Amino acid sequence: MNRTDRLYALVEELRAVSPRPRSARWLAGRFEVSSRTIERDIAALQQAGVPIWAEPGRTGGYVVDRAHTLPPVNLTAVEAVAMAVALHRLDGGPFAEAGATALRKLLAVMPPADAAEARRLAGRVHLVGGGPAAPVPAAVAGAVTAARVLRIGYADRAGVATERTVEPVGFLGNPWHWYLLAWCRLRDGPRAFRLDRIASVTVLAEPVTRELRPDALDIPRQVVRQLTLA
Known part of the structure; x- marks a missing residue:
């Protein structure tokens, strides 16, 4: 069992028996690790805000406040x-x-x-300034999540319409607009497509294998902040 799985299982074990305590030795045997490892894991959970405390004494151990914890959450x-x-x-x-x-x-x-998977997807979202205000079209958001090539109808700032086949790799947001970060096959290079200028979207079956960073678009690094999940 890796550490992420163990942390999740520790919370569920303590929730299941709350308000009874579980000792570090008992938990170490349950998860086949050392007592020191359990103590480090408990400390990490406490720092993350999980309400766990230690009860002293021979029958003491770690207790989680069931009233202030959540059962498994089915967020996507x-x-x-x-x-x-x-x-x-x-x-x-x-x-x-x-x-x-x-x-x-x-x-x-x-x-x-x-x-x-949430942390992986968050690494593909980048924000500038106060964050975006406009919604992302469902077809575009779905393509980025599924890593599929798009065929889009796009109008540039001069209003000239073109059809592009693009490899979407993420989003860039500022207080006014969302942009799709993608490799444009027509221009053979990285581009940022403003979403309100995308007139049509077709999701293709072809998977995206390319990676792209915002600095490839000549955006100053100091104004771009990657969204992270702690």
């Missing part, structure tokens, strides 16, 4: 990233840290595979 990876994008708007406000803690708690109770 896309839903978790959507929450992270919304929380980005709290930056600088009085609820920024509380919002980040809430998201960490949700991630802690997501199935490990779903949480890992």
